[in-house]
Amino acid sequence: MKPLKVGIIGLGRIGKIHLDNLLKIPTVEVVTAVNPSEAGQSYAKALGVPNTTSDADELFDNTEIDAVIISSSTDTHAQYAVRGAAAGKAIFCEKPLDLSLETVKGTLEKVNAAGVPLMVAFNQRFDQNFSAIRSAVVSGQIGELHTLHIISRDPGPPPIAYIKTSGGLFKDMTIHDFDMARFIVGSEVAEVFAKGHNLVDPAIGEAGDIDTGIVTLTFENNATAVIENSRKAIYGYDQRLEVFGSKGMMKCENPLKTVNQFYNESGGHTDRNLDFFIDRYEKAYQLEIEAFTSALANNRPMPVTGEDGLQALLIAEAANRSLAESRPVKLKEIQL
Amino acid sequence: MKPLKVGIIGLGRIGKIHLDNLLKIPTVEVVTAVNPSEAGQSYAKALGVPNTTSDADELFDNTEIDAVIISSSTDTHAQYAVRGAAAGKAIFCEKPLDLSLETVKGTLEKVNAAGVPLMVAFNQRFDQNFSAIRSAVVSGQIGELHTLHIISRDPGPPPIAYIKTSGGLFKDMTIHDFDMARFIVGSEVAEVFAKGHNLVDPAIGEAGDIDTGIVTLTFENNATAVIENSRKAIYGYDQRLEVFGSKGMMKCENPLKTVNQFYNESGGHTDRNLDFFIDRYEKAYQLEIEAFTSALANNRPMPVTGEDGLQALLIAEAANRSLAESRPVKLKEIQL
Amino acid sequence: MKPLKVGIIGLGRIGKIHLDNLLKIPTVEVVTAVNPSEAGQSYAKALGVPNTTSDADELFDNTEIDAVIISSSTDTHAQYAVRGAAAGKAIFCEKPLDLSLETVKGTLEKVNAAGVPLMVAFNQRFDQNFSAIRSAVVSGQIGELHTLHIISRDPGPPPIAYIKTSGGLFKDMTIHDFDMARFIVGSEVAEVFAKGHNLVDPAIGEAGDIDTGIVTLTFENNATAVIENSRKAIYGYDQRLEVFGSKGMMKCENPLKTVNQFYNESGGHTDRNLDFFIDRYEKAYQLEIEAFTSALANNRPMPVTGEDGLQALLIAEAANRSLAESRPVKLKEIQL
Amino acid sequence: MKPLKVGIIGLGRIGKIHLDNLLKIPTVEVVTAVNPSEAGQSYAKALGVPNTTSDADELFDNTEIDAVIISSSTDTHAQYAVRGAAAGKAIFCEKPLDLSLETVKGTLEKVNAAGVPLMVAFNQRFDQNFSAIRSAVVSGQIGELHTLHIISRDPGPPPIAYIKTSGGLFKDMTIHDFDMARFIVGSEVAEVFAKGHNLVDPAIGEAGDIDTGIVTLTFENNATAVIENSRKAIYGYDQRLEVFGSKGMMKCENPLKTVNQFYNESGGHTDRNLDFFIDRYEKAYQLEIEAFTSALANNRPMPVTGEDGLQALLIAEAANRSLAESRPVKLKEIQL
Incomplete structure (x- = not known):
């Protein structure tokens, strides 16, 4: 079998994970790695990547390269996706495609016109706990799905400088949960009601953002999802799901470093929650990139599409409007 | 010490529990039990209750009786509370005082005017798991409280005939959770947003009610509570809380009949959830009535007041309006 | 139905529990309570016990009394059981009947000759977790039983004075586990191998006893049980079982005061284990005495018999000999 | 830094795992892979291993190779270790070095004389749950260690043909637990008492082996360890530890594929235990080989030594003698 030839753009924190995981796949060959700075190169x-460069053209102009992994900074995603499409390459792009709805739509139009496959990297879908919950929904084990509850809390807020350009809590953090909700429920969101507060750090409020969010999503199939976000859980990364339906309930606790339990004078104790999403999703990142290369190799549809990226962004826009106007917002109000 | 002399009105399911628990308190003497039918008497x-009768006058006219337990049908609560107040007796009344806000207000005015103590029986406050969570909030263990999540699901819906006179999901079932939320958060509700669906049984919808509710409460102290209700959890009674704050998170799973775990070919297994609220709250009912009699004996304030009953009802009214008008409703809109 | 008339001898810690529980049973009437000191009386x-006295004759001579509860000090159990038998009364006797095998045998002969029912109070059999495990064995859920593991640790050792007259760890503490092992396995012990150490407190060793025991029981049906004892678990009362067989494994964790979980900077936390066996077995004590009175009322066999008490003592003797002689000891060596 | 050049002998199930893991270490170069059959080669x-062969000489004669991984069949371990020592190569050898005590001793003498490092591959020591328990013991978190309990059950017995050449349960299966007990307790075993039964499959008994073992180890430091083995746990791979000491207790449950919990009409459910030790110890195998190569690179002592392999085998011999002679056996009886 001819190996899949891949180029990667952006070797920051996430890019390195993708590169490591690509190198573990025997049927993949990483030909070119693009990064502005020497460090990443x-x-x-x-x-052992043969060609390392700061010039993205070396990647896009190389006709031997089948697919491009875009893990550069968010503001460059769309342009690289468009260039990849123009060059006829399959595209794996970190979320989000862009913070602007218009840019995302324009990009998707060009990608679709070019007819190249595009996968948007919502890594959490590939977590084995969450995907087993999705499987339980699909298989009918849960019955008719009535409610979904998502808890998603980070160990601490990002730097204020990041927050200022992040697009806000709903586009930066909750967007994962919006995608997860669509993934689990398997229906489209009809209405969004969002509450938000600035409780973690006043500087976040001064930067114009919230750090605590509670969003209620009503789906077209009448299921309801509630998402609870916080920028800071003092006990570490907290990411849980619970689905409830006519035939049962399934929930997922946080996986910890060990399954050990310690008992002493003050009671029973377990490990602290994991501190980094990279530890929490180590296996998911691996399964995610394998899903991309395997879909390409077998001519199967992308497991997460550009449309998925667009829908999550639409929900985030609706959440922002709901928060601003203190009222539930229909998703179709945004789609205009 | 002179024993507390008590009369009880209504020996249905809950009344019998109260009577059993009263008889276990050495300092309490149950003098009179009133019930319309022979069975309860x-x-x-x-x-061993010396005086059993269908005539409530025998209770209210007996000047030796210090306190009356009202566990008759909901539509009689208010009138008995008023008669108890007029007779100068301390009052323990099952929730709700009445389904009508106006009646509740009028009753409380009369009780307050009479200067008799009144306890409204929100039994769940006395559950040892929930009260330990409240203690953790009060002691500062949770830090500043950011969010509260309540899951409250029954094993199955009541008869349709009951639903028709129940006042609806929010007044009948969620009212416990509204009270619990106020109890845990320790602040007043400012705004209510309610979603509701008819997913469990079409007959409930035909009776004009919902069976699935998701309510978001915003408190004056900026905490947010989300309540998830269902009339039917196929796995049994499901009643859980989770508080999240600046210093930690505390949650409560469902206590089961045994703490046993069984492992076989298909995996690990634990007991089915309890099937009846009476099993789930057996100990809470006992602690609740003890709290009433002990507060009386020691001249301490009632642990749950008429005002608590009124506030829970106000929130339920706001939830109903929110559902009807598809918008968040301020509690002060109801207080007019 | 005529109520069961009961007398009780000994109102120490356990006697009071039995009295409280007897008074909660509507069909039981406690007529006489015997205690040497005023306090118990x-x-x-x-x-409300009508006759309280220091003279046991008032109990045994009262022909109206159907049954006697013996919860006095261990050295008096046998004589009271014999007097109860002579007086034709049903007997509920705290464990052990006596520390001497010979005395136990003699007592049982007299009781059997008198033809009165005798229940030996191994309260742990009535714990709902343990009895559910026994039920799983009986029902075939576990399949052929291969191994049983019992952990039994106290929060702290009793006073040295008590230890000196206790009969030693195996007769005082492990005896509960010997009975539990027979109860769960449903077969007789064939061989005992015991290891013991003095690790908790040197004073226990100086008093001639051990504080840490590991006993391997081989049953006639080829099942093996391992019992781990310690006089001191710094984290509280620790009492767990695990059965393993051809069709599955069932184990029992320690029930705690609440089912709450707390998460903070240092990890996840649950309640401290219970500190007193009285809290741990509150419900078991109630079910135990109900089992006695209900067996009497319905002419059913005693749920725990004198033979059960004798067998547990035989195993303890074998354990002592095994420890002394550093070899496995056949139970029939003891039965000579 | 010069890469570590490695050769591997034996590409069966375990050999492939080692090869995969070696290839993931950037500082290691696998030069030669030896396997009798084409498949492994x-x-x-x-x-991408440059030299693949059926001739072990190509490995041992290659002076560029620094270390040899021996994962061939057990009966060849000793000879390859001796040849590796003679060739001056560091040795990583699958357990056991040999089933014969004499052969192991002779092999270790030659290895020691050659002065090459030797690591015996007790992979379970590198499990993150177990090593965290060892860390808790070392750090003093457990206090003085009183008892250790090991449960080790396989999902099903190996083929009868394998059992006949396996050396028996204690040398084949329990040997892991003997090593684990030494590792956790950090003291040498003084006495062994073993019980064994044939309960899983009569064919195992006919082959002269047992399938169920219960071994009590008494350590020189007075700690006691109990090991429970079964060749067949119907619920999957079951591998748990519990340590108990003066300052607390730590135990380890089985890690499962997901942390999901499902609740339906019949109760709560978790994943089936893992079915293969390769899944259970995936991460441990990786950490094990990294520990070997990193110790070599940094001139640190081997994390598991030939002496560790010898001691585990001595304990297994003692267990066999204990079972045969129905008595506790001192380890020094074997060391003659």
């Missing part, structure tokens, strides 16, 4: 060079 | 007689 | 008087 | 070839 030498990381790739040490791992 | 003979139950009390068999347990 | 006034406890009974306050609860 | 082509596996290595596909992964």
